[in-house]
Amino acid sequence: MSASEGVLLVMGSGHQQFREYLLRAAAEHSRLWLFDPEEPSWQRRYVTGATALDVFDPAAAVRAARDLVGDGVTISGVYCYHEAVIAAAAHVAADLGLPGPTPDAVRTVRDKALTRARLTQAGLAQPRYAVVGPADDVATAAAGIGFPLVAKPRTLGASQGVVKVNGAGEVGWALGVSRSATQLGMVNPEEVLLEEYLNGPEISIDAAVLDGEYLPYLLARKRIGGEPYFEETGHTIDAADPLLADDDLIDMLGAAHRAVGWRTGMTHTEVKLTPTGPVLVEINGRLGGDLIPYVGQLANGIDSGRVAADVALGVRPKLDPGRESATAIRFLCPPVSCVATAVELPPPDPGSGLYESTVLTGPGSTLLMPPDGYIARYGYLIARADTVERCQAVLDEAERQVVFRYDPLPSGQR
CATH class of the missing domain: 3.30.470.20 (ATP-grasp fold, B domain)
Structure with missing residues (x-):
């Protein structure tokens, strides 16, 4: 794509540790303009320009895109990998007549x-399910599906608020977990999905x-x-x-x-x-x-x-x-909600198959496990080998070398 063909509009850059490689790849492909909640920092090396706005709001995103076009910038496509922003990205693409969902x-x-x-x-294969609100007969709906079942928010991602329900006595608790889960840029309605496990x-x-x-x-x-x-x-x-x-x-x-x-x-x-x-x-x-x-x-x-x-x-x-080839990634999580006091991972050794070893948080960091919080990871390991079996063996050995010490959090401090 030449400079005369315009820019690829990136909607939401996401967390640097987990999404920078996608922004880098797009920058190697096209000139980029970024829409993000804040002015760029680490993203600056990849973008031609940027606009700070509420990227979770479709109307605000459409207005900003129209303003950008009005300033003489040609938008050739809309690029989005951020779960909470894909709705706004779709509205922008539709408004500008560009490819996209x-x-x-x-x-x-x-x-x-x-x-x-x-x-x-x-007529496609999927779990038996029911959508239940606060006024619905939840017991009857759950019994109709059968136990165990799964309770999940209708509109969140990353398995947040998703919980297995083993019997009728756990249904009320599970609904509370699903309804109380939160995720940036997303609305969690009171209606919860119950699904066959x-x-x-x-x-x-x-x-x-x-x-x-x-x-x-x-x-x-x-x-x-x-x-x-x-x-x-x-x-x-x-x-x-x-x-x-x-x-x-x-x-x-x-x-x-x-x-x-x-x-x-x-x-x-x-x-x-x-x-x-x-x-x-x-x-x-x-x-x-x-x-x-x-x-x-x-x-x-x-x-x-x-x-x-x-x-x-x-x-x-x-x-x-x-x-x-085969690859595998393993995330390292604490056994309970805690404050980390020491984190040490074995160094990468591509010769042995341990391709990458990354610490995500250090001493003093609070890590909240479900239902207190989600995606509480202090590091990850990546293996690369000829077979998936070898990858798992490499990760098993690397995990045995991990040092993680912590102070558990009392329930009232979570």
Whole structure:
């Protein structure tokens, strides 16, 4: 893309530690203009210009985009990987006539109840579910689904407020957990989704969708801990994972995207591999979090940031793997809510397979585990090897070398 063709508008830069690689990739692809809540700091090296505004407000974002165009800046595409900002990004793209998911498609995937309704209409495999508000007969709804079940907020992300419910006596507590969860830039309505608990491992699939064509290219197998919560503690990626060539799975995913009206844009879809077959958990209208695209690029050579930039411009991305290896990331979490007093990780050693070792927080930091808080991680480890089994062995050995000391927090101080 030449300078005369304008800028790629980035909506929300996100957390530097977990999203800078996507901003860097987009900057290598196009000239960037950033819309973000604050003036740029670390982002400045990647952008041509920036506008500070409430990026969570679609109307404010549309006004700012119109003002930018009025100042003579050509916007060629809208690039967004921030869950709480994808609605505003869709409105901007629609207002400017640019490629991207429609606001209705984003609203459908952001609201898990709407996703369930559309998938039901399409006859696709998904959990039994009910949407319950404060005035509804929750006991009857839960009994109709059966235990165990899952309670989750309708419109939050990152598994915040999602909890397993083992019996009728836990329903009220679980609803309280779901309703009290908060996430920046998102509204959590009082209505809660109750869903059948699905047995089996969980996978995620990152894909480009262009003009209705579903193009999956990255599959990760998820590691979950901390029951009854659903904290994502790691992901394993095999560039040659046979599920990426499973026609039944890919056909189901394509049909699910058509059902929610998603015709152009990036998605991160989560699926449970149950004893009776794959069942769709949710579709997210963005690239995967948890560094999944970064770890995926180490495995298959596909740069998700460049893929997303192409799709934002309406260009078919190149999805041919540049390599075939295995990678895995493991997040390090405290056993309880605490204040960290010491954090030491083994150094990276690519020769042994430990590709990266990163401390996320240091002594004195407060780490809140569910339900007090979410995504309380003091570090992560990344392995890269020929096989997923070797990756896990490398991570197991590295985790044994981790030093983490802490002072537990009394319940009244959380």
